[in-house]
Amino acid sequence: MEKTNIAIVGLGTVGTGVARLLLDHGDRTARHAGRTMWLKKVVDRDLGKHREVDLPEGVLTDSLDDVINDPEIEVVAQLIGGLEPARTIMLSLLEAGKNIVTANKALLAEHGAELFTRARELGRTIAFEASVAGGVPIIANISQCLSANQILSLEGILNGTSNFIVTQMDEKDAPYDDVVRRAQELGYAEANPAMDVDGTDVAQKLAILAHLAFGATVNWAEIPRVGIDGLDPDDLQYSRQLGYRIKLLALAKLADDGLELSVGPTLVRIGTPLAEVRDAFNAIRVIGDAVGPVFYHGLGAGQNPTASAVVADLIDTAVGRTRLTFQTLEYFSIDNPPRVKLRDAATLLGRYYFRLSVANHPGTLAAITAVLSKHSISIASVIQHEPDDGTEHADTVPLVIMTHAAAEGAAKAATKEIEALAAVNGPVVRLRVKD
Amino acid sequence: MEKTNIAIVGLGTVGTGVARLLLDHGDRTARHAGRTMWLKKVVDRDLGKHREVDLPEGVLTDSLDDVINDPEIEVVAQLIGGLEPARTIMLSLLEAGKNIVTANKALLAEHGAELFTRARELGRTIAFEASVAGGVPIIANISQCLSANQILSLEGILNGTSNFIVTQMDEKDAPYDDVVRRAQELGYAEANPAMDVDGTDVAQKLAILAHLAFGATVNWAEIPRVGIDGLDPDDLQYSRQLGYRIKLLALAKLADDGLELSVGPTLVRIGTPLAEVRDAFNAIRVIGDAVGPVFYHGLGAGQNPTASAVVADLIDTAVGRTRLTFQTLEYFSIDNPPRVKLRDAATLLGRYYFRLSVANHPGTLAAITAVLSKHSISIASVIQHEPDDGTEHADTVPLVIMTHAAAEGAAKAATKEIEALAAVNGPVVRLRVKD
Numbered sequence: 001m002e003k004t005n006i007a008i009v010g011l012g013t014v015g016t017g018v019a020r021l022l023l024d025h026g027d028r029t030a031r032h033a034g035r036t037m038w039l040k041k042v043v044d045r046d047l048g049k050h051r052e053v054d055l056p057e058g059v060l061t062d063s064l065d066d067v068i069n070d071p072e073i074e075v076v077a078q079l080i081g082g083l084e085p086a087r088t089i090m091l092s093l094l095e096a097g098k099n100i101v102t103a104n105k106a107l108l109a110e111h112g113a114e115l116f117t118r119a120r121e122l123g124r125t126i127a128f129e130a131s132v133a134g135g136v137p138i139i140a141n142i143s144q145c146l147s148a149n150q151i152l153s154l155e156g157i158l159n160g161t162s163n164f165i166v167t168q169m170d171e172k173d174a175p176y177d178d179v180v181r182r183a184q185e186l187g188y189a190e191a192n193p194a195m196d197v198d199g200t201d202v203a204q205k206l207a208i209l210a211h212l213a214f215g216a217t218v219n220w221a222e223i224p225r226v227g228i229d230g231l232d233p234d235d236l237q238y239s240r241q242l243g244y245r246i247k248l249l250a251l252a253k254l255a256d257d258g259l260e261l262s263v264g265p266t267l268v269r270i271g272t273p274l275a276e277v278r279d280a281f282n283a284i285r286v287i288g289d290a291v292g293p294v295f296y297h298g299l300g301a302g303q304n305p306t307a308s309a310v311v312a313d314l315i316d317t318a319v320g321r322t323r324l325t326f327q328t329l330e331y332f333s334i335d336n337p338p339r340v341k342l343r344d345a346a347t348l349l350g351r352y353y354f355r356l357s358v359a360n361h362p363g364t365l366a367a368i369t370a371v372l373s374k375h376s377i378s379i380a381s382v383i384q385h386e387p388d389d390g391t392e393h394a395d396t397v398p399l400v401i402m403t404h405a406a407a408e409g410a411a412k413a414a415t416k417e418i419e420a421l422a423a424v425n426g427p428v429v430r431l432r433v434k435d
Numbered sequence: 436m437e438k439t440n441i442a443i444v445g446l447g448t449v450g451t452g453v454a455r456l457l458l459d460h461g462d463r464t465a466r467h468a469g470r471t472m473w474l475k476k477v478v479d480r481d482l483g484k485h486r487e488v489d490l491p492e493g494v495l496t497d498s499l500d501d502v503i504n505d506p507e508i509e510v511v512a513q514l515i516g517g518l519e520p521a522r523t524i525m526l527s528l529l530e531a532g533k534n535i536v537t538a539n540k541a542l543l544a545e546h547g548a549e550l551f552t553r554a555r556e557l558g559r560t561i562a563f564e565a566s567v568a569g570g571v572p573i574i575a576n577i578s579q580c581l582s583a584n585q586i587l588s589l590e591g592i593l594n595g596t597s598n599f600i601v602t603q604m605d606e607k608d609a610p611y612d613d614v615v616r617r618a619q620e621l622g623y624a625e626a627n628p629a630m631d632v633d634g635t636d637v638a639q640k641l642a643i644l645a646h647l648a649f650g651a652t653v654n655w656a657e658i659p660r661v662g663i664d665g666l667d668p669d670d671l672q673y674s675r676q677l678g679y680r681i682k683l684l685a686l687a688k689l690a691d692d693g694l695e696l697s698v699g700p701t702l703v704r705i706g707t708p709l710a711e712v713r714d715a716f717n718a719i720r721v722i723g724d725a726v727g728p729v730f731y732h733g734l735g736a737g738q739n740p741t742a743s744a745v746v747a748d749l750i751d752t753a754v755g756r757t758r759l760t761f762q763t764l765e766y767f768s769i770d771n772p773p774r775v776k777l778r779d780a781a782t783l784l785g786r787y788y789f790r791l792s793v794a795n796h797p798g799t800l801a802a803i804t805a806v807l808s809k810h811s812i813s814i815a816s817v818i819q820h821e822p823d824d825g826t827e828h829a830d831t832v833p834l835v836i837m838t839h840a841a842a843e844g845a846a847k848a849a850t851k852e853i854e855a856l857a858a859v860n861g862p863v864v865r866l867r868v869k870d
Contacts, residue, residue, distance in 0.1 A: 017725075021583055021725060025585070028585055029582075029583070032582040032583075032763070032764070033582070033763065034762065034763030034764070034765075129580075135725075135726035135727060135729065136729060137576060137580030137581070137729075140575070140576075140579065140580050141572060141576070141580070144575065144747065144750075144751065144756070145564075145572030145575050145576070145747055146572070146743065146747065147464075147467040147468070147746070147747050147750045147751075148456055148460075148464070148467075148742070148743045148744075148745075148746030148747050148750070149743055150460070150463055271711075273708070273711075273732065276706075276708075288570075288743060289739075290452075290456060290570075290739040290740065290742060290743035290746070291570035291733060291734065291739065291740050291743035291744075292570060292733065292734045292737075292739070292740055293733065293734075294570065294571060294572075294731070294732070294733035295730075295731070295732040295733065296729070296730070296731060297708065297729070297730040297732075298726065298727065298728065298729040298730065299726065299727045299728075302727075304724075304725040304726065304727070305725065305726050305727055307583070307725060308581065308583045308584055308723060308725035308726035309583075309726075310583075311582075311583030311725070312579065312580055312581065312582050312583050315579075315582045315583070316579065316582075319759050319760070319763050320759050321579070321756045321759050321760065324754050324755050324756050324759070325754070325756065327469065328467070328468060328469035328754050329467070329469070330469075
């Protein structure tokens with residue numbers, strides 16, 4: 001039987017999972033790849049640290065050169081996070097003739113064009129299924145399985161940490177800080193979860209998906225994004241009363257005049273599939289013009305689900321499928337102009353949820369609704385309760401307004417004017433509502 | 436740009452959809468395939484019939500020889516249903532050097548080994564994404580995307596017609612015959628829907644999936660199967676009261692002593708994803724040992740979703756990915772012994788729902804529960820209502836019993852004994868309950 005020699009660079013959580021799958025399930029992998037998938041080297045900086053996988057004699061090394069200078073190693077799972085030294089290492093591996101499999105979405109979102117161009121020049125490939133949604137094979141599904149379609153829209157819950165936090169806040173009526181602490185104890189959130197909860201991670205994944213699905217060349221940092229780090233349990237509770245749950249939603253939607261992209265906490269109607277995605281799960285709803293809606297749901301992170309995606313890519317690369325896809329689709333090619341431009345955010349239509357703290361006296365609601373009316377924003381529903389005992393000034397009450405479709409620019413301008421009203425205390429909470 | 440010449444054999448609903456996608460969206464298809472996908476010939480027996488697609492001059496023919504004798508045609512979408520002449524035509528096309536794309540699950544379930552062996556001998560490929568679950572790309576997902584996994588189980592709603600009928604019966608409390616008539620009017624059911632509603636179609640699809648996911652070589656006719664054609668609205672209603680919906684479920688589950696396969700109306704807990712699959716949608720829940728649970732949901736039939744799967748296969752075949760997958764995986768190879776045997780149905784453990792019509796006098800429940808107890812079947816819940824006015828004899832009442840896990844053999848034997856009790860009228864309804 002033929003043999004493909006493989007190296008892993010970076011023996012963290014995912015690297016350990018990949019090593020275990022290759023070492024413990026060689027028969028299965030060989031059957032699915034039509035050849036032996038042989039783990040020849042594992043590179044890790046720290047040879048002394050405790051490892052959760054038994055590597056055969058001679059496999060572990062702290063020298064990248066042991067991979068670079070070994071012409072027998074054809075494919076490398078490059079599993080180092082962050083931008084540097086990950087970028088430099090990937091370029092060195094490509095120069096040395098290796099095909100790459102990676103899970104590093106930040107690197108692709110930031111340096112995709114450079115890395116893919118260099119790979120093409122050198123006749124090498126980069127596979128990146130594990131970079132978005134972990135075990136949910138959304139990259140292959142968009143690139144191959146749905147290739148007969150023009151994708152029309154894509155809505156996703158793409159960050160397991162955020163979704164775990166929001167689910168726990170929602171189901172336990174617990175404040176953000178408490179839930180983050182619990183998520184850290186359970187291993188669902190890192191010591192510094194900033195990139196997960198502030199929308200950065202989701203924007204990077206959305207930039208990659210938008211490129212594959214729409215041919216958009218988009219700087220992830222330009223995607224309008226709001227995280228869940230400022231989310232108030234009150235908003236989860238009012239949303240439930242209105243029949244919605246709040247999810248950190250990535251949205252890409254094609255219109256005649258361009259592509260809409262956004263990341264933010266969004267009200268999703270209870271009972272629809274995306275609203276019922278709980279805890280650390282990810283999900284993506286894709287609409288294609290031929291296939292209609294297709295919904296994917298699975299574990300978006302974690303050792304084994306991510307390793308499952310990496311090993312599938314290692315097999316595809318060893319079999320030669322990746323090369324064909326890579327040659328055909330020309331991802332991140334600087335020769336291909338973007339096929340679609342981003343829409344002006346101010347003209348985007350959407351429904352909105354507003355929560356305000358207002359003076360409990362006559363004329364308040366009239367003043368607020370007059371502002372909305374001036375900006376052609378029509379009201380769909382309103383919640384106003386009597387003041388809570390003690391927790392708020394008796395003369396201040398919460399007011400929740402859900403609108404019909406309105407332009408983002410109008411909603412923004414109205415928010416500013418409403419905040420300036422004497423009857424309104426503090427900032428207005430404004431959230432998107434999914435159609 | 437390179438060009439791949441394509442032919443369609445059979446211009447029915449799906450063939451028309453495929454022709455439209457190729458003709459109307461040539462730019463897109465070329466971009467996704469890296470070459471022009473050129474529709475050179477369409478073979479249809481009846482040149483005179485009304486067609487819903489405008490074919491360019493010279494494309495339509497009633498002679499298969501125009502395809503067989505044209506060496507420029509490399510790939511053929513063979514879209515004729517049934518076993519013959521579909522089998523003979525496919526063999527002729529393979530002999531003529533064509534690669535095949537098909538949606539014909541009955542043909543693959545019945546003659547897969549013969550056709551795939553012949554294709555391999557001739558160095559040709561057969562792609563069949565459209566044969567299972569229409570627009571849901573489950574074939575590629577099991578064969579490639581989840582290739583790092585041992586699939587542990589697979590649960591699917593694989594027949595859109597049946598699911599439409601069951602959903603309508605459930606939501607409208609309507610009897611089977613009325614709903615079938617409505618489904619026929621709406622185009623969701625054929626004039627003779629027997630194969631869709633009696634479980635045949637689902638068993639054929641499950642046989643294909645079981646081969647891909649578990650290496651099982653299984654005659655579809657040997658899969659225990661029950662259809663929805665005998666389903667009583669009463670059972671849908673009692674199930675709802677117990678917190679379940681009834682779905683026509685295909686199940687494949689790996690255990691130490693073999694593979695369990697079954698098709699039948701099954702109680703699925705309300706709120707779980709499979710229970711919420713409505714109307715003509717299909718869904719599949721796959722559990723892999725690395726990836727965990729992955730859930731897929733989409734349109735399982737219809738012109739465009741099925742055409743989406745066929746065109747994706749045409750692209751994969753033109754690009755060369757199909758050849759690599761086909762060579763590697765050796766599907767339906769007679770040289771590869773099956774890797775798993777079917778479990779003895781009598782030993783399978785499962786929960787059951789029983790509905791009986793019983794005499795409304797003392798001792799009845801005692802007699803029935805004594806039989807269950809004798810067969811070590813433990814009761815989880817019971818519904819017994821007062822008799823309906825008029826519709827039933829006042830001395831007969833319905834009795835519904837839901838059990839804990841019990842062996843299929845024991846459940847069957849108990850059913851027989853219960854039916855023989857003097858206090859029980861007519862046959863007992865026995866349905867599986869999903870774990």
